[in-house]
Amino acid sequence: MKYSLLLTVLIGIFTMAGIKAQIYQVDDLDFKRFQDDFRLAKSNAEKSGPEYEGSPYLFDEFSPASIVLRAGEGYEDIPMNYNIHNDDFEFMMDDVSYSLGNNNIVKYIEVDGRKFFYRSYTYNSTNIKGYLELVADGKYRFFKKHRVIYTEPQSTTGYKEAQPASFRPRSPDYFIALESGKILYFRRLKDIPDMIPGRAEEIKDYIKDNRLKARREEDIVQLATFLDI
Numbered sequence: 402m403k404y405s406l407l408l409t410v411l412i413g414i415f416t417m418a419g420i421k422a423q424i425y426q427v428d429d430l431d432f433k434r435f436q437d438d439f440r441l442a443k444s445n446a447e448k449s450g451p452e453y454e455g456s457p458y459l460f461d462e463f464s465p466a467s468i469v470l471r472a473g474e475g476y477e478d479i480p481m482n483y484n485i486h487n488d489d490f491e492f493m494m495d496d497v498s499y500s501l502g503n504n505n506i507v508k509y510i511e512v513d514g515r516k517f518f519y520r521s522y523t524y525n526s527t528n529i530k531g532y533l534e535l536v537a538d539g540k541y542r543f544f545k546k547h548r549v550i551y552t553e554p555q556s557t558t559g560y561k562e563a564q565p566a567s568f569r570p571r572s573p574d575y576f577i578a579l580e581s582g583k584i585l586y587f588r589r590l591k592d593i594p595d596m597i598p599g600r601a602e603e604i605k606d607y608i609k610d611n612r613l614k615a616r617r618e619e620d621i622v623q624l625a626t627f628l629d630i
Contacts, residue, residue: 455568457486522584537625
């Protein structure tokens, strides 16, 4: 979705909701309408659209979200969901699901106390833009990238029955934001000391002494707290 179209859609939603404050809120009736519209659209899609197993979405249902734009505008209580497969947020209006768009005007989106930032990051020497969830805040921010595996539907062949398309969760990737502003992927916590000049040995010892592992998110949070000292 282009910049102007995104702003047009946002303005349309919030004007329709009768919003007047700096931090906008959709009242209970509008929120219920959004929910009803989503359920209807989902029901129609399930009847007419292709079937699949699993889900491309992070959350079980669209939940009230806050959107903060880089220009400073803030919007609250917008039912949204993160489509992991498309790496995009979606919202529902008038029976239609809209893509918010991978757009740099978005500073962050907060859903159920979880913040998602649209950022440039480096994965195995490849520069990518997308949504990252904040895991730990501080001098060094840590993020995770949610992932799903999509499998194409399979036709009937011989004795094998047809299989619908499917989505299944995959372990997330983790990233660290350096003081330079770069956001880099790490596979192991042992990769991090070499990214932070002047503290490499200290960080290595801390990781070793505390037996920290990247596969445990609580260990990443613990390391982030240590790096603030």
